[in-house]
Amino acid sequence: MFTPALELEGHDINMSGQSAVILRKQSAAIIPTKQVFSWGRYPTTAHRFVHRPSWNDQVPGIMHDAADGSLLPYGLGRSYGDSCLNDGRELVDCRRLNRILGFDESSGMVRCESGVSLSDLIDVFLPKGWFLPVTPGTRFVTVGGAIANDVHGKNHHRAGTFGAHVRQIALHRSHDGLVICNAEQNSDMLRATIGGLGLTGVIAWADIQLKRVAGPWIDAELVPFDSLASFFDLSRESDGRFEYTVAWIDCFAGKNLRGIFFRGNHATEGGEKVRRKHGPTLPFALPGWLLNRYSIKAFNAAYYKMHSARKGASVVPYDSFFYPLDSIGRWNLLYGRKGFLQYQCVIPENNVEAVGELLERIARSGMGSFLGVLKQFGAAPAAGMLSFPRPGITVALDFAMRGEPTLSLMRSLDEVVENGGGALYPAKDARMSAALFEASFPRWRAFVPYIEPKMSSSFWRRVTGAQ
Amino acid sequence: MQTTMTDAPASYLNQATSGAGAMKKIVVLGATSGIALEVQRQLAGRRCELLLVARSAERLTELQADLSIRGAQKVLAYAADLSAVQHHAAIVDFVRRQFADFDTVLLAYGSMQDQKNSEASVDVMLEELRVNFVSACAILSLFAADLEQRRTGCIAAITSVAGDRGRRSNYVYGSAKGALSLFLQGLRSRLHPAGVRVITIKPGPVQTAMTDRMANAARFADTELVARDIVRALERRSPDVVYTPKMWRYVMTAVEHIPEVIFKRLAF
Numbered sequence: 001m002f003t004p005a006l007e008l009e010g011h012d013i014n015m016s017g018q019s020a021v022i023l024r025k026q027s028a029a030i031i032p033t034k035q036v037f038s039w040g041r042y043p044t045t046a047h048r049f050v051h052r053p054s055w056n057d058q059v060p061g062i063m064h065d066a067a068d069g070s071l072l073p074y075g076l077g078r079s080y081g082d083s084c085l086n087d088g089r090e091l092v093d094c095r096r097l098n099r100i101l102g103f104d105e106s107s108g109m110v111r112c113e114s115g116v117s118l119s120d121l122i123d124v125f126l127p128k129g130w131f132l133p134v135t136p137g138t139r140f141v142t143v144g145g146a147i148a149n150d151v152h153g154k155n156h157h158r159a160g161t162f163g164a165h166v167r168q169i170a171l172h173r174s175h176d177g178l179v180i181c182n183a184e185q186n187s188d189m190l191r192a193t194i195g196g197l198g199l200t201g202v203i204a205w206a207d208i209q210l211k212r213v214a215g216p217w218i219d220a221e222l223v224p225f226d227s228l229a230s231f232f233d234l235s236r237e238s239d240g241r242f243e244y245t246v247a248w249i250d251c252f253a254g255k256n257l258r259g260i261f262f263r264g265n266h267a268t269e270g271g272e273k274v275r276r277k278h279g280p281t282l283p284f285a286l287p288g289w290l291l292n293r294y295s296i297k298a299f300n301a302a303y304y305k306m307h308s309a310r311k312g313a314s315v316v317p318y319d320s321f322f323y324p325l326d327s328i329g330r331w332n333l334l335y336g337r338k339g340f341l342q343y344q345c346v347i348p349e350n351n352v353e354a355v356g357e358l359l360e361r362i363a364r365s366g367m368g369s370f371l372g373v374l375k376q377f378g379a380a381p382a383a384g385m386l387s388f389p390r391p392g393i394t395v396a397l398d399f400a401m402r403g404e405p406t407l408s409l410m411r412s413l414d415e416v417v418e419n420g421g422g423a424l425y426p427a428k429d430a431r432m433s434a435a436l437f438e439a440s441f442p443r444w445r446a447f448v449p450y451i452e453p454k455m456s457s458s459f460w461r462r463v464t465g466a467q
Numbered sequence: 468m469q470t471t472m473t474d475a476p477a478s479y480l481n482q483a484t485s486g487a488g489a490m491k492k493i494v495v496l497g498a499t500s501g502i503a504l505e506v507q508r509q510l511a512g513r514r515c516e517l518l519l520v521a522r523s524a525e526r527l528t529e530l531q532a533d534l535s536i537r538g539a540q541k542v543l544a545y546a547a548d549l550s551a552v553q554h555h556a557a558i559v560d561f562v563r564r565q566f567a568d569f570d571t572v573l574l575a576y577g578s579m580q581d582q583k584n585s586e587a588s589v590d591v592m593l594e595e596l597r598v599n600f601v602s603a604c605a606i607l608s609l610f611a612a613d614l615e616q617r618r619t620g621c622i623a624a625i626t627s628v629a630g631d632r633g634r635r636s637n638y639v640y641g642s643a644k645g646a647l648s649l650f651l652q653g654l655r656s657r658l659h660p661a662g663v664r665v666i667t668i669k670p671g672p673v674q675t676a677m678t679d680r681m682a683n684a685a686r687f688a689d690t691e692l693v694a695r696d697i698v699r700a701l702e703r704r705s706p707d708v709v710y711t712p713k714m715w716r717y718v719m720t721a722v723e724h725i726p727e728v729i730f731k732r733l734a735f
Contacts, residue, residue, distance in 0.1 A: 035685075052676065057525060057526070099529050100533050100537065102532055102536075
C-alpha cells in the first residue's frame, strides 16, 4: 500500500504482532532486510537479503539467480541457534508457501507446501480426526523445518522422528529442477533432506502420514520423582504403556534431583471440542537480570509443588499437554536482549553416569533454567543421514546468555558428552566445536554430496569449515 | 472445520440465513494477491463458496485444493488477466453461468510500481492508472449491473489510505486508488436504492509481496489482521468506508487536515 515513513517514525506501533520492537533502523542505501533471529536470539546476524516467495513457481528463479552458497531456507525461526541463519548471505523465507495441496480422507495422507505450520495442520485436520504423527514441543514450526531438523517428540520411543512419517517430498534443486524423492526414487536424497538442515534445497511440498485419533483429549498422568534412578525406572515402566513420555527436571535441586514425569495417551473418546486459548504475548525483551538463579530457583520450586499436587491421572486438552509454552507468545524474550542458549544432547543408554555428571556440573555452576527436560529415546533407526535422535537419554536445558561464563559451562558439558559417546542437537546449537560435531555425526561427510550448491548456513560453515 | 466456525466473532451461519448481511457466494477478483489469499482462507473456514479470478491457472489450482481442504463448500476458478478490459465480458459471462447467484464481489487486485518508474516513463504511469483504476471501474460496473438488477448483494473493493492524499513518494498509485475510492462512492449512492452495499476498504501498509521491498516493511500490518477486518465488513453491517487497521481512520483524518502549504514540503 504505502510507506508511512514519517507517520511511523519514532512511534513503536506494533501493528503486525511481529517483532516490531527489535527492528533496526534501515539505511536507505542498502536493500532492506528485516532483522532475522533464531529462537535463542543468539547469535545476532545481518542478512543481505530475505527472499519471500509466495508461490513455488518463484523458487527456481530465486535459486537460479543466487550465487553458490548464498541461500538458506527459513521457516518460523524456532531453531535455537544458527542452523536457520545465514549470516552475511541470504534467506528464502518459506512461510508464504503455506498451502495444503491434497488430503486423502481415508488414509490420512496430506500433501502440503513447506511453509505450512504444524499449528495449521492441527487446526485443519484435528477436527477431522487426524493428528500429527510426531510433534515437537511447539506447534509453531513449519513442515519444512520439521523435516530439515528431523524433529522428535514425546512419542519418540514409539513413532521415531517426524521424518519417519514423511512419505515423499518434492525438492527444488538448481540443476535438476523439481526432484521427487520417496522410498523408490531418489531415496538417498530423501534421507539426506530429512535432518539435512535445509542444505539440500527448498522443499516444495511433502506428503505426511497423519495419525488417526478419536479427539483432541489426552489421558495424562503426572508422577513426581526425586532421583535420576527413579526417572529411569519410570521411563522403563511407562514406555510400554504410554505413547507419550517426558520429564521436567529441576536442575537447581542439585544432588537431590527432582522432577515431574509426564505420560499420556490419546483419549479413546472423542469428547468435546477444544477451544484454542490465546494467552499473553511478551511485547519486548525483558531485562536480562529478571531471570537469575534466585528467581528460577523459586519458579522451579513452585512449579514442582504445583505439579506434585496435581499428580495422578486426568484428561487434558492436547494443547496444554503438548504445547504448554506456546500459551505465552514469544516467551524467548524472557531471557532479555542477549538471548539464551539451549543445550540439548543425547547420552547413550549404557552411560547413565554421564547424565548425572551433566546435571551435577550444571547445578554446581549455579546457572540453569526452568525448562530442564529429560526423555528416553527409542531404538527406531534414524530417518535421516544427519538425524539427531538415537538410543539413549536426551537432556535439554536453557541458559540465559551471559557471555563467557555461559560458554565455558557449555564447554565443560561438551566434555561430558564427548567422553560419554553422546551427541549434540544442531537445531539447538549456536556454539559447538567442529570436533564435537564430528564426534556427534561421524558420517557427516557422506552427506556433503547431497548439499545443494546454492545453499549454506551459519551453522554449517561453523562446524565444517565450509565456505 | 467446526473449530474455526466457533472461533468466528459472530455466528455467521445464523446471519447468512437471516438475509440482510448474507454472504455465501463470493467472487474474488485478484485471488492470488497477498490480502486476498488471507481473506479467502478465512472465508473457507466459514464454509463459503468462492469463485476465484487471477492470471495464473497453476496458482489457482493450488488455491482450489487448499481452500477446499480448509472448508470452502465449493471453489471455482477462472484464469484471466483482469487488467485487460477486453477479457472482462468473458469473466462476467463465466460467473453468470457457473456462479449465478453470487452475493458478494471482492476486488483485491492492484499494482504498485516504484513511483520513480512512473516519473521516468509515462507508459508505466498510465499502466498503473489503468490497472488500479480504469480496469477496476470496468469490471465492477459489469457486476454492479447484475446485483442492481437482483436488488441484493455487496461489492467491496480494496483501495488504499494512499488514496486519501497525494504524496510526493507515491502519488501515482495513490491517485489511482483515490480515484477508485471516488468511483465507489458514486457507485454506492447509485446502488443504495437497490439495496446493494458498496464497501470501500482502505488498508494501511500491509505485509504482502507488494510491499516486501519497502523500508519498514516489517512494521506493516499483518495480513491476517487486515483480512479479519475485511471479512467482518463483508459479513455484517459495516461502515461504508473501512480503514484497516482501524487506527488509519484517525491517522488519515489528521493527515488530511495538514494545510497544503505545509504538506507540499513534506518528503514522504
